Amino acid sequence: MHGVSHTAPYNRRMSDLHIEDKSSTSRSQSTKTRATASVITSSSPTSTATKRTTTRKRTAHTERSSSTKARTRKTAVVDLAHSAAPAPTLPVEEPGQFGRVAILDITPNEERGLYPARVEIGEQFHVSAEVFIEGRAKAQATAVLRTPRGKIEARIPMVCTNAGLDRFEADLVAGTASNTLPWNDDFAAVRRHLGLWSITIEGWEDVFATWLHDATIKIGVRDIDSNNALLEGADILDRWAASSNKDSGLNAAERKELKAAAAQLRNAELSLDERLQAVRTATIEQLHTTKPLREALSESSPQTLLVQRPKSSFAAWYQFFPRSEGATYREDGSIEQGTFATAISGLERAKQEGFDIVYLPPIFPIGVTNRKGRNNTLVAGPADPGSPFGIGSELGGHDTVDPLLGTMDDFKAFCAKAHELGLEIALDFALQCSPDHPWVTEHPTWFRHKADGTIAFAENPPKKYQDIYPIDFNADMPGIIKETVRLMNLWIDAGVTIFRVDNPHTKPVRFWQEVIAQVTHKHPETLFLAEAFTRPGMMRALSYAGFTQSHCYFPWRNTKEEISQYLLETNGDNGYYQHNTFWPTTPDILTDYVRDNGIAGHAVRAVLAAMGSPSWGIYNGFELIENCQRPGVEEQIDNEKYEIKVRDWSKAEEYGIAGLLTALNRIRRAHMATRSYHNVQLVPTSDPNIVAFMRHTPAYLSEDGKPDTLIIVVNLDGHNAHQSELDLDLAAIGLGDRQSIRVHDELTDRAFEWGSHNFVSLAPWADVAHILSVQY
Numbered sequence: 001m002h003g004v005s006h007t008a009p010y011n012r013r014m015s016d017l018h019i020e021d022k023s024s025t026s027r028s029q030s031t032k033t034r035a036t037a038s039v040i041t042s043s044s045p046t047s048t049a050t051k052r053t054t055t056r057k058r059t060a061h062t063e064r065s066s067s068t069k070a071r072t073r074k075t076a077v078v079d080l081a082h083s084a085a086p087a088p089t090l091p092v093e094e095p096g097q098f099g100r101v102a103i104l105d106i107t108p109n110e111e112r113g114l115y116p117a118r119v120e121i122g123e124q125f126h127v128s129a130e131v132f133i134e135g136r137a138k139a140q141a142t143a144v145l146r147t148p149r150g151k152i153e154a155r156i157p158m159v160c161t162n163a164g165l166d167r168f169e170a171d172l173v174a175g176t177a178s179n180t181l182p183w184n185d186d187f188a189a190v191r192r193h194l195g196l197w198s199i200t201i202e203g204w205e206d207v208f209a210t211w212l213h214d215a216t217i218k219i220g221v222r223d224i225d226s227n228n229a230l231l232e233g234a235d236i237l238d239r240w241a242a243s244s245n246k247d248s249g250l251n252a253a254e255r256k257e258l259k260a261a262a263a264q265l266r267n268a269e270l271s272l273d274e275r276l277q278a279v280r281t282a283t284i285e286q287l288h289t290t291k292p293l294r295e296a297l298s299e300s301s302p303q304t305l306l307v308q309r310p311k312s313s314f315a316a317w318y319q320f321f322p323r324s325e326g327a328t329y330r331e332d333g334s335i336e337q338g339t340f341a342t343a344i345s346g347l348e349r350a351k352q353e354g355f356d357i358v359y360l361p362p363i364f365p366i367g368v369t370n371r372k373g374r375n376n377t378l379v380a381g382p383a384d385p386g387s388p389f390g391i392g393s394e395l396g397g398h399d400t401v402d403p404l405l406g407t408m409d410d411f412k413a414f415c416a417k418a419h420e421l422g423l424e425i426a427l428d429f430a431l432q433c434s435p436d437h438p439w440v441t442e443h444p445t446w447f448r449h450k451a452d453g454t455i456a457f458a459e460n461p462p463k464k465y466q467d468i469y470p471i472d473f474n475a476d477m478p479g480i481i482k483e484t485v486r487l488m489n490l491w492i493d494a495g496v497t498i499f500r501v502d503n504p505h506t507k508p509v510r511f512w513q514e515v516i517a518q519v520t521h522k523h524p525e526t527l528f529l530a531e532a533f534t535r536p537g538m539m540r541a542l543s544y545a546g547f548t549q550s551h552c553y554f555p556w557r558n559t560k561e562e563i564s565q566y567l568l569e570t571n572g573d574n575g576y577y578q579h580n581t582f583w584p585t586t587p588d589i590l591t592d593y594v595r596d597n598g599i600a601g602h603a604v605r606a607v608l609a610a611m612g613s614p615s616w617g618i619y620n621g622f623e624l625i626e627n628c629q630r631p632g633v634e635e636q637i638d639n640e641k642y643e644i645k646v647r648d649w650s651k652a653e654e655y656g657i658a659g660l661l662t663a664l665n666r667i668r669r670a671h672m673a674t675r676s677y678h679n680v681q682l683v684p685t686s687d688p689n690i691v692a693f694m695r696h697t698p699a700y701l702s703e704d705g706k707p708d709t710l711i712i713v714v715n716l717d718g719h720n721a722h723q724s725e726l727d728l729d730l731a732a733i734g735l736g737d738r739q740s741i742r743v744h745d746e747l748t749d750r751a752f753e754w755g756s757h758n759f760v761s762l763a764p765w766a767d768v769a770h771i772l773s774v775q776y
């Protein structure tokens with residue numbers, strides 16, 4: 001976890017802030033504007049001390065602009081006459097020029113900031129920077145978050161996390177988490193907060209801390225300069241007491257307190273220790289933490305942050321095939337397939353289990369030429385419905401509803417029912433054609449013809465897709481873009497809000513960039529899930545191009561080491577660009593782990609997916625433990641891709657998995673800590689079969705003012721019980737001063753007393769996991 005533990009941070013949210021944005025809406029990123037902002041800053045937060053100090057600082061600024069030697073000399077004399085001059089804010093006039101405090105290596109900042117980091121509205125995220133000043137002086141840092149209109153949303157003190165090495169970190173949140181959906185009346189209010197926000201880092205000299213450190217040593221050894229040190233401290237306290245209300249937010253009583261402490265530091269009738277005691281009070285300590293004197297304020301250039309709509313990070317997906325929903329056996333044993341009308345039962349099941357998004361495979365007419373038969377055979381029988389990914393027939397292509405499922409109106413009614421239930425519809429968009437697709441004759445240049453005039457079928461080695469032609473983008477990319485945008489708009493108008501794009505990595509990234517830009521220009525609420533399993537660079541590029549979520553390698557991360565490493569990889573800085581969705585299985589993926597670990601194994605993978613990633617998904621049938629592989633391949637036998645399934649859902653109760661999925665979605669909704677790609681921390685365990693991690697949201701980011709922490713402990717062995725010791729870093733969850741804490745198991749409702757060293761025992765026939773919420 002990047003989680004930064006603040007004890008008493010200052011100026012949390014804008015509502016508590018006493019700081020105004022001095023550059024506000026005019027905070028353009030141009031050098032000129034930035035320089036102006038710095039100059040304005042120099043005349044308010046740091047130069048607000050006594051009249052004398054203010055005059056001196058203003059003089060310093062005038063000098064810089066007039067640059068006359070005489071004036072420079074005069075100012076130097078004035079400064080020397082007064083113990084130490086406070087470090088000024090220096091204007092930054094061009095990129096790369098340092099301010100008075102140096103700020104380097106701000107994160108997130110992928111590809112040198114070319115692509116904005118992405119978060120969902122209300123998602124906790126993490127920033128860091130290296131901030132330092134010369135010599136022994138102490139620097140501090142503050143993260144400032146601005147809305148798209150330039151208004152300051154939060155100013156959060158950053159914490160140095162590697163003492164002496166200048167790395168400062170902070171957690172932030174942009175806007176308020178929401179479950180409002182695009183068709184809800186109040187969505188307009190959410191939309192106002194979406195778009196490009198900015199983060200700047202303010203570095204500043206903590207002159208009080210620097211002084212206190214040195215003064216304590218000097219007085220301790222009765223240094224000859226002890227009196228000077230105390231007088232210097234008194235000057236600092238005076239400056240602090242007079243500091244701008246906009247910056248420090250001190251009230252009258254606090255200013256009085258600081259002035260009284262300054263007087264005590266100057267009081268020659270007291271002993272040196274008694275004088276120093278003036279600043280060793282809880283009040284001054286508290287003020288230093290919450291309302292410090294910030295001198296030499298230096299501001300980084302802004303980093304952009306794209307804040308996206310609800311469900312762009314935090315979403316629970318549920319996949320089913322509408323043709324199987326409500327399918328029945330006729331008397332002769334043949335199957336009556338489901339339709340959009342009967343598939344309402346799938347929506348209801350998704351709703352009941354607490355999912356947000358229903359994902360449908362392609363719903364278009366299926367080709368006849370080279371149609372695949374059961375179990376991926378190359379010859380289809382007369383009753384075989386074919387793979388829905390074999391798109392297009394004489395009945396139409398990507399803009400036509402398969403008549404076996406219903407009409408366009410039936411599909412619209414299905415979407416409307418989903419919306420009524422609070423579910424979004426994600427439609428599969430597989431850009432490929434059956435040989436019978438109208439494009440094959442209407443747009444021959446969209447396909448690569450071999451010398452003999454034929455077209456090669458598609459493949460994704462080692463998989464072969466003999467029933468489809470791939471699209472060739474080289475001859476007419478503009479034409480394909482235009483048609484793709486038309487198609488997506490058509491389905492959006494029917495009620496689709498999300499596209500799950502099949503194999504996007506086999507098409508040019510630039511193609512997706514243009515398509516997504518055009519679609520979201522008209523329909524900014526549209527989300528895109530990339531079904532890409534490929535090289536990391538390509539997966540990241542698709543995210544930069546606009547895919548909000550991505551399939552990933554979670555299904556193949558099964559051991560403790562693999563899971564631990566993957567949790568950090570997917571929930572760290574990568575999570576700003578690639579929002580990985582954790583699916584335990586899909587119609588294309590049934591791993592050996594799920595095959596071999598029975599009901600317990602299903603429970604394990606569901607807990608890891610739901611708690612390990614803000615975005616997770618379940619392919620239906622998981623509840624029924626459909627885990628038999630087709631020999632030699634990592635996918636189900638009698639796969640629904642090639643045949644219609646008649647399922648007996650009454651069996652779902654028996655296995656308990658449906659109940660578990662429902663509980664997991666309930667826990668996710670109730671705990672803000674599950675909503676972020678940036679708050680995971682591994683918890684060390686002694687047993688190789690027990691993996692543990694936690695998610696923590698500090699109190700200052702939560703809506704109810706309380707921290708939210710979940711500790712997830714999972715026994716990966718689907719056959720044997722395991723016991724493990726488990727070490728908890730209580731300081732990382734803001735409870736460093738406690739010997740013991742109360743935790744509540746969200747799955748079983750049991751309560752435990754835990755501490756920094758704990759013991760767990762988990763058995764596949766009892767509990768495969770604990771999901772413990774810490775009671776604050």
Ligand SMILES: O=P(O)(O)O[C@H]1O[C@H](CO)[C@@H](O[C@H]2O[C@H](CO)[C@@H](O)[C@H](O)[C@H]2O)[C@H](O)[C@H]1O
Nearest residue numbers: 387389390430460464465466467468502503588
């Ligand atoms: O290539 P992936 O493993 O990423 O899988 C995706 O794309 C496949 C091609 O669209 C798709 O495969 C299914 O449809 C094909 C075309 O009808 C068919 O030939 C394959 O046998 C069938 O598995 C796969 O489902 C999709 O997720």
